[in-house]
Amino acid sequence: MDHVLTLVAPRGALSTATLHAARDALAAIGAFTGTPDWLAEAEAVDLPFGGLAPDQADAAARGALAGQPVDVIALGAAGRRKRLLIADMDSTIVTTETLDELAGQAGIKDRIAAITKRAMNGELDFEGALRERVGMLKGLPVEAMERTWEETALMPGARELVATMRAHGARCALVSGGFTFFTGRVAALVGFHEHHSNTLLEDNGRLTGHVAEPILGRNAKLATLKRLAAEEGIGLDATLAVGDGANDLDMIQAAGLGVAYHAKPIVAAAARARVEHGDLRVLLFAQGYRAAEFAAT
Incomplete structure (x- = not known):
């Protein structure tokens, strides 16, 4: 068949x-x-x-x-089993939007979350929306990021997904429009080979309200997928990309297995594959892995 x-x-x-x-x-x-x-x-x-x-x-x-x-x-x-995994972080590998949760430390979560929602559904330019939201955090003590990290939870199945693909020779990269403070910790905790994201600028222990340029957005995610595939000497058909927001859509559509994970409507409608009910283990089953093959975590 x-x-x-x-x-x-x-x-x-x-x-x-x-x-x-x-x-x-x-x-x-x-x-x-x-x-x-x-x-x-x-x-x-x-x-x-x-x-x-x-x-x-x-x-x-x-x-x-x-x-x-x-x-x-x-x-x-x-070719069901993919040799490169590119994963978004917020609402994909972790259960929350870390920028929204960080805004909660400043008492403005609802204001920033409203902008995030529109950006993730493709209603706003990602880069402009990120600059706007980061600007609203100017003066927030950097310790707020640590408090946000302490409240951040992994998505069920995240460790199994990465550990199993790594065990079978795949390269695993976390590629996020979020921030290095969080992606570095998530990558280490979950087992990604590498992470790529944005950097919040700080001065004298407080956020400056700026993010380092250039911003890693929709185009950069796609470029990272293509670059890492080239480094591995594989075609895009041998790659898996997963995410939930509009800034993930280009890489999802380009990957051999592109998955909209509990995604925003614009993403779910345009992706060839989508997960609406289960956790990240579904991505392993989709590649033909049996539960008995899942790596222990």
């Missing part, structure tokens, strides 16, 4: 009835299917198929499973 449809549900919640519904939906529009391969009992299954394009299979299965907490990803069967 040329393609694989992967279904993932919360642990213990994926039934054979759900699998059969997806299979029947594909058959109804002309697909032929193979023997299901369970990657994790009652959690993740691969359904080989042919006779349809991946986007057709994806749409048919999603329609059949509407209302169920099941993630659906259809891909070509060849």
Whole structure:
């Protein structure tokens, strides 16, 4: 079979009835299917198929499973395991927007979060919105960043995703429109090989209200994906990019497996693959990893 449809549900919640519904939906529009391969009992299954394009299979299965907490990803069967991972940080590898949480230390979280929301949904220029938000933090003691870090939590599945891909030879990079203070800590905690982000400028123990130029934004994320792929001597088809905001969209669309993760509407609508229900472990199942292969963390 040329393609694989992967279904993932919360642990213990994926039934054979759900699998059969997806299979029947594909058959109804002309697909032929193979023997299901369970990657994790009652959690993740691969359904080989042919006779349809991946986007057709994806749409048919999603329609059949509407209302169920099941993630659906259809891909070509060849080259599923990627050799480069590029991941956004905020609301992807960590559960929060660190700039919004930092603004909470200044008592202006709601004001800054409103701008963040618009920027992440593509309504505002990312670079301009970042400068505006950082300017509102002028004079904030740098200790506020440490307090924000103490309250930052990893996204479920983050460590397993990176550890498993590393164990199988992939290069893993954290590429964020956020700040080095946080990306450095997240990269070390999760196990990324490297991190790329922006730098908040400070003077005499307080934020200056400025960010170092040039700003790492949407174009820079795509450029980083292409540069790291070239350094690894691989094509973009061998890469995985994941993120949730509009500044992630170019790299998501360019990667061989580009995933909109619990993403803003503009990103979810434009990405070829999306995760709406599960955690980051879904990205491993989408690559054909079995739960028994996940690296211990």
